[in-house]
Amino acid sequence: MKLNKNGVTWEMEKGKKQSKLKRIMAKRGMGQVITVTIGLVALVIVFGFLNPYFLTGRNISNLLRQIAPTLLTGIGQSYVLITGNIDLSIGSVVGMSCMISATLMTKGVNPWVAVIITYLAALFMGLLNGKLISKAKLPAFIATLGTMTIARGIAQIVNNNYNTDSIGEAAEGFMEFFYYGKTLGLFNTIWITMFIWLIFNFLLSRTRTGRHLYAVGSNIHASHLSGVNISSTITKAYMVSAFCSATVGLITTATSGMGTMDAGNGYELYAVAASVIGGVSTLGGQGILLGTVIGASIWGVLQNGLQFAGAPVAIRNIVIGIIVIITVLLDILVRLNKKAGKAKTGAEKSHFPVLKHKF
Amino acid sequence: MGNYIVELENISKSFPGVKALDQVSFTLKSGEVLGLLGENGAGKSTLMKILSGVYIKDGGSMEIFGKKVDFLTPVTAQKMGIAIINQELNLCDHLTVAQNIFLGRELITNGILSDKHMNAEAHKILEKFQIDINPETVVGDLPVSKKQLVEIAKALSTDAKILIMDEPTSALTSKEINNLFAIIKRLKAQGCGIVYISHRLEELQYIVDRVMILRDGKYITTMDFKATTLSEIISYMVGREITEKFPRVEEKVGEEIFEVRNLNAGRMVRNISFSLYKGEILGIAGLMGAGRTETTRAIFGADPKESGQIFIDGEEVRIRRPMDAIKAGLVLVPEDRAKNGLCTKLSVKENITLPNLDIIASKLGLVNRKKEEKITETSIKNFDIKLANAEVLADSLSGGNQQKVIVSKWLARNSKVIMFDEPTRGIDVASKVEIYQIMNDLKSKGIGVLFVSSELPEILGISDRILVMADGKITKELDVKDATQDLILEYATKFDKKLDSRQEAIEA
CATH class of the missing domain: 3.40.50.300 (P-loop containing nucleotide triphosphate hydrolases)
Known part of the structure; x- marks a missing residue:
């Protein structure tokens, strides 16, 4: 009889039904999600003590709405990161979507038609990203750096290098739908975000395409030889990212009631931060969208909470930067510990590509 | 013994600067194990990659199960019943064993992945071949030998009729090898055709019926295994008799x-x-x-x-x-050449001079190109490294020559x-002898x-x-x-x- 790594034989394990909790815990990447969730709870408690207003229903509702854009772009970025790539064009596609939708609305186009055109334009950028990377074999960093600049240029050119005027009364319904309206006591933005999260979480965890996203990120060569369509898988990830960015662009338009050319500036990196804090590996193959929710929440809570605590923007930036580095560092340390533990109990070599040597 | 299930005729394939296969013909019968032999760079892997749809042939004709096939992709090859167990492990470390086994042909109910179903199926496959691995284990947590077994299980799970095994035993333990041989015999009895590539010639006697030998991308011969000897096989592989397999030099111990x-x-x-x-x-x-x-x-x-x-x-x-x-x-020529021994994306020259830059560079850190050239030239000459010029990338060399580059870089500095x-x-017989020398x-x-x-x-x-x-x-x-x-x-x-x-x- 041979022991597996948990010290239980496979037969025994199969014999007794695993408890539900154990199953959830065994899920890939769940470890880090739980760690950062504890961190998130701690942050909320600390900020609640520092400023009683922080935990009021009103602020929480606002806070959730603040988190929404980071979470949405985080979902897109997580998809792309899981395939082992990166999307630098997210922020610019947000700006482009914001400017295209607002310009069309100020020109008298029906807001919902404008919404559809915006989505199509953004999806085209996603398609372009995907094809440049998977077909033309451009490095993701370079390809999306290019489309980032192009999308920003489009944002500037659609209204002749000016921010738009107010999108006006005709767009009232649009603004209600994307930002100001409430359904069942929660802002619509939050509902939209939850809805999108549910869909993409389902697609990632339960469908063939989702599995292929992980496979491509884990070992592109093996995936190819197993008959996975690499090009289509990578393209899908970028289109999801573009879709999420477009949604954030529309929310931005609804928020300010106008189009601003530099909307979304820097969002791609906030999205990376949200993903990485939540346990998505920038090397691909690893991470779950639940983590991205927690990552985006930590980001939002820090922004909101530090603001309440009276910290200037500069301090907020520094704190958040440190948090990003520490979470990833913690993850590496945990993995090293696991590896060391394994080495002591004997048997197998670990194959994590983590460098343990001092240089 | 059955009919021909694979007939390749006059297959050619060139890569930039190399003719990997030159008019090679190949046949495989159902119910046989064919040992495909040759030195590194003889074209065995290239030929098998063409048969499994990874590479596309430049010329020649292919017939598989009596059907003419002109264009083969990994997917169509799999559908035709061809499975390949690659020498380098092709698994996704982040996915579980079951997820890897079913990668690319996941089981689905109503559009949703059925992991339960896949785990159960994977368990059946693993059990059938007496491989003791939990299908829910993440592959990255497994030791190399187990990974190799997963790779084998993955190929077997496709119910392939044509199985290609490229150095399947290199990471296995003897018990696992015995197990694999039992599996091979069973598949053979079921009428599968198996191509077995290995440098471990001693293994062949347990399973192989026929051997085919390639040398420098050319077909050399096919022989009934029973009618030949290992030394004859070796002589065909290298094209000359190796009288002394292990050249020994006696020295006085100091x-x-x-x-x-x-x-x-x-x-x-x-x-x-x-x-x-x-x-x-x-x-x-x-x-x-x-x-x-x-x-x-x-x-x-x-x-x-x-x-x-x-x-x-x-x-x-x-x-x-x-x-x-x-x-x-005190220097080390490490175990895994590509991973620990060489910077494969750097040129041979850069590899040779990398650990010697302290000798070559001036006090200010400026690299002396003349010295660099000289050290490289001497090393290449001393070790008879075969290459076009010192600027070629290290990973373009054969295994034996790569090994020589590693040794030469250390000897450039009086270790x-x-x-x-x-x-x-993983290097061929002739290169082995050179390393011994x-x-x-x-x-x-x-x-x-x-x-x-x-x-x-x-x-x-x-x-x-x-x-x-x-x-x-x-x-x-x-x-x-x-x-x-x-x-x-x-x-x-x-x-x-x-x-x-x-x-x-x-x-x-």
Whole structure:
């Protein structure tokens, strides 16, 4: 009889039904999600003590709405990161979507038609990203750096290098739908975000395409030889990212009631931060969208909470930067510990590509 | 024996600058195991990659199950019943065993992945082939030999009728190899055609019916295995008779040049002590996982040591990182060439000069190009490295030539002790002999040679003294005159009593 790594034989394990909790815990990447969730709870408690207003229903509702854009772009970025790539064009596609939708609305186009055109334009950028990377074999960093600049240029050119005027009364319904309206006591933005999260979480965890996203990120060569369509898988990830960015662009338009050319500036990196804090590996193959929710929440809570605590923007930036580095560092340390533990109990070599040597 | 299920005729394939296959014809019958043999670079893998749809042929015709096939992709090949077990492991480390087995053909109910179903199916497949792995284990957590088994299970799970195995046993233990051979025999009885590629010629006798030999991308011959001998096969592979497989040079043993005293580094390196004298090659034998690689890495300073002393020429040297060892004249030719030995994306010249930049560069750090050229030229000439010019990328060379580049980079700087860790793994017979000769040369020049190998014949054929390791400890020191394969194996299986529930490797 041979022991597996948990010290239980496979037969025994199969014999007794695993408890539900154990199953959830065994899920890939769940470890880090739980760690950062504890961190998130701690942050909320600390900020609640520092400023009683922080935990009021009103602020929480606002806070959730603040988190929404980071979470949405985080979902897109997580998809792309899981395939082992990166999307630098997210922020610019947000700006482009914001400017295209607002310009069309100020020109008298029906807001919902404008919404559809915006989505199509953004999806085209996603398609372009995907094809440049998977077909033309451009490095993701370079390809999306290019489309980032192009999308920003489009944002500037659609209204002749000016921010738009107010999108006006005709767009009232649009603004209600994307930002100001409430359904069942929660802002619509939050509902939209939850809805999108549910869909993409389902697609990632339960469908063939989702599995292929992980496979491509884990070992592109093996995936190819197993008959996975690499090009289509990578393209899908970028289109999801573009879709999420477009949604954030529309929310931005609804928020300010106008189009601003530099909307979304820097969002791609906030999205990376949200993903990485939540346990998505920038090397691909690893991470779950639940983590991205927690990552985006930590980001939002820090922004909101530090603001309440009276910290200037500069301090907020520094704190958040440190948090990003520490979470990833913690993850590496945990993995090293696991590896060391394994080495002591004997048997197998670990194959994590983590460098343990001092240089 | 059945009909031809694969008939390839006059297949050609060129890569930039190389003609990998030149008018090669190939047949496979149902119910046979065909050993496809040849030196590295002979074109075996290329031919099989064409048959499995990874590469597209330049010319020639293919008939599979009597059907003419012109254009094959990995997916269509799989659908036609062709499965390939690749030499390099092709698994997704982040996915579970079951997810890997079903990658690309996931089981789905109503558009949703059915992991339950896949786990159960994977379990059935693994059980059928007596592979003891939990299908829900993440592949990245498995040791190499288990990964290899997953790779095999994955290929078998497709119910393939044509199975291509490229060095399937390189990472397996003897028990697992026996298991694999049983599986192969069963598949053969079911009428599958199996192509078996291996450098371990001794393995062939257990399974192979027919052998086909390629050399330099050309078809050489096909023979019934029963009607031939290993030495005949080897002579066809290399195109000349190898009379002396292990060239031995006798030298007078001189003074001690290297000593390790009570070295400890983790569970795999425990209380290691030995000395190395001028004019001898010290072999370290043992099974996979005996701690030999760990020992060389700890000595070299690549992994941290817990305790122990190292002496070179009688003087103690402190080695905390590889740089200390290199400066002291102690160097390592590591186990995994591509991963630890070479910067594959750099040129041969850059690889040779990388550890020698301290000699080549001026005090300000400026690289002296003339010196660089000279060192490279000398190294290439001394070691007879075959290449177009020194600017080609290191990964474009064959395994044997890559190995020579690694050795030559260390000899460019007057090293005193060289540790070779499995220097002949995965390289062809002729290159192996060249590596042995290099070691003999070093021995004659008075450079200390430490030689780690899993292959008993070469350990016995080349070393003057043999240390046997098991479970991170030296279990025996043998003079080569007294050593036999049986004796080495006996000491290599001396495990700690506590750990004998562990199934250990016994190399076939």
